[in-house]
Amino acid sequence: MSEASSTRETSMETHEEDREEQDTDHRRGQRLVLPEDGHEWKKYGQKFIKKIGKFRSYFKCRKQECVAKKRVEWSSPDNLRILYEGSHSHASSSSIQGTPSSSAANQYSLYAQVFGSDQPPSRPHHQHP
DNA sequence: AGCCTTTGACCAGCG
DNA sequence: TCGCTGGTCAAAGGC
Numbered sequence: 001m002s003e004a005s006s007t008r009e010t011s012m013e014t015h016e017e018d019r020e021e022q023d024t025d026h027r028r029g030q031r032l033v034l035p036e037d038g039h040e041w042k043k044y045g046q047k048f049i050k051k052i053g054k055f056r057s058y059f060k061c062r063k064q065e066c067v068a069k070k071r072v073e074w075s076s077p078d079n080l081r082i083l084y085e086g087s088h089s090h091a092s093s094s095s096i097q098g099t100p101s102s103s104a105a106n107q108y109s110l111y112a113q114v115f116g117s118d119q120p121p122s123r124p125h126h127q128h129p
Numbered sequence: 130a131g132c133c134t135t136t137g138a139c140c141a142g143c144g
Numbered sequence: 145t146c147g148c149t150g151g152t153c154a155a156a157g158g159c
Binding site: 042043045046 | 133134135136
């Protein structure tokens with residue numbers, strides 16, 4: 001109800017690089033190894049998108065002040081796509097990777113989409129079998 | 130005990 | 145108009 005989902009503009013599209021890191025988290029069941037981006041995420045849902053034939057996990061930033069969201073699609077533990085939505089207004093939890101925040105303080109909602117490498121950013125129209 | 134994760138169900142939007 | 149999908153929330157369980 002009190003969802004402050006207002007700033008939803010797709011005016012900014014930044015392409016970042018997704019890296020796969022091997023985490024020592026090898027619990028039983030099906031725990032996918034997600035590449036740490038230096039932020040904490042809370043998984044709040046997982047669904048199978050038959051449209052793409054892949055699983056999609058939904059993550060939200062742990063920070064209430066942070067409206068950043070993250071979604072991970074994977075068809076295989078070795079083939080996962082990470083999509084970052086929104087931007088973090090707080091410093092990264094981990095001091096890994098040098099956050100290119102030197103550009104300027106982003107006080108606006110950034111729309112960062114990280115694609116794997118087999119998904120062209122330009123999509124004319126639908127094209128699914 | 131606490132924290133995080135997982136699954137199901139519900140809702141909304143669109144074709 | 146209905147159906148379907150995608151997305152989110154809630155609750156429960158497990159470690």
